[in-house]
Amino acid sequence: MLKVILSTDCIKYPLTGIGKYAFELGRKLQDNCEISDLVFLNGLKISHTLPVAAETSKAAEGLKRKLQKSKIVSDIYRMTFPWLKSQAIKNYREYIFHSPNYYIPPGTPNAVSTFHDLSVFHWPEFHPKGRVHLMQKELVKTMKRAKILLTDSDYTRNELAEYFDFDISKIITAPLASSGEFFPRNKADISSVLNRFGLIDKKYLLYTGTIEPRKNVLTLLQAYEMLSSKIKKEYPLVISGYKGWENENLLKLFDKGQREGWLKYLGFTPSHDLPFLFSGAKAFIFPSIYEGFGLPVLEAMASGTPVICSDATSLPEVVGSAALLASPMDVEAFTNFINKVIDDPVCEEEMIRDGFAQAGKFSWQRCADKTIEAYKKALE
CATH class of the missing domain: 3.40.50.2000 (Glycogen Phosphorylase B;)
Structure with missing residues (x-):
């Protein structure tokens, strides 16, 4: 023993x-x-x-x-x-x-x-x-x-x-x-949490993680700015994460995005709210430059949410063939993938199905x- x-x-x-x-x-x-x-x-x-x-x-x-x-x-x-x-x-x-x-x-x-x-x-x-x-x-x-x-x-x-x-x-x-709290939830079950944050089910894209250089949030903001005004208005970017370090310029861009109506920065989100945010998202985006594992992408797949992430370090090992992968600095690729998930319901359903299967391996x-x-x- x-x-x-x-x-x-x-x-x-x-x-x-x-x-x-x-x-x-x-x-x-x-x-x-x-x-x-x-x-x-x-x-x-x-x-x-x-x-x-x-x-x-x-x-x-x-x-x-x-x-x-x-x-x-x-x-x-x-x-x-x-x-x-x-x-x-x-x-x-x-x-x-x-x-x-x-x-x-x-x-x-x-x-x-x-x-x-x-x-x-x-x-x-x-x-x-x-x-x-x-x-x-x-x-x-x-x-x-x-x-x-x-x-x-x-x-x-x-x-x-x-x-x-x-x-x-x-x-x-x-x-x-991922913990047992991350799974697909119906619209009624998540409505109270989403209402509190001013969000609509399947009408936003999500990023969670500490706001620090390694997470490469700047590429995410640049990719979002390249979307059409219609898409940005209909599917705002929701960022949930603790203020890390060396993020002053990023926080200024957050303010700009919030003023223009296409970004919502929630700050640090209590852990009991995160599964609801994951389940309600149209897609989860994670452009990190370096990850030893990348737990949020697994939590997203377990929640029935399509994943768009970088092809760096360990992330391909975690997501397998279930995610759309781009080079961390390829702003255009991230923009194209966002449009694809929004505009292609067949692709979206395939990613959800494959994501469940991949998350089930862990x-x-x-x-x-x-x-x-x-x-x-x-x-x-």
Whole structure:
């Protein structure tokens, strides 16, 4: 029987894809008959209760974000916090320690870490300098401390092995999945949520994700501006996402689009509203430049919503043949695909059908099973 410590620092506001992964994995591990004891490490506290992310920010969030951008603060954090975590788990040395968000405290035996992507190495300009400075140093340490590594996709598995010259047999792919909340809903069931946002069922296109450079939202805005006035008015672009960083110019374009009537920026949307937004969308658009997996495209397909996304990194692996794929910077292709989904009902129905089939290949149970495989291998 296995004893496991799952780190849950990433289950917090705003809930990102990594936070969703940790939460859904934690739920499945709680029900796994091969685990005799499962505890959660949140900050420096250990609990048998899986945390739930808050839906609103705390008063100190703004200050925290400013401090995260500081190189000095990053250095202090890097030197002290990992050791404090080591002390917090010092009495659990017979347990497997799993970090679903890269970091492993020093001196941790039987450690497993999930690497979601290598963007801080390949695309450091997509992150705040303080984050890059911290993550590059700590991720190299994690490579030395981990017995086994997990990745969300085969793309990242191969990338990780090649970049660090790491034994690929010690890297296990455990694909993510959409939660059970994402499924097609009828018009009556979603009307109250859509009304609250001023939206009409199947009369908008959706993007969800943090507003940051890696997500390539600028290409999406440029593609939308090329649509006819009639299409833009009838099918506005709805953007849901936490304000990330280096987004001042984008937010100005958001304001311009909202004034002209073809864009609605919702800001951070509570997780309980997202399945309704996905189900009501005419299509989901995701032009990201770099993804270790790309959970939103899977959530869209499970919701019965056609997907238009970039053909970059892991995304083709996730969507298979069910989506319309374009080069991340090909504005014209994204515009053409938007028109195609709107104007071609046969294409739309095929994408919905193929999307269901593709989403059905992924499950949190499979993710948990592959994770258990990694745990056992860490003990060998």
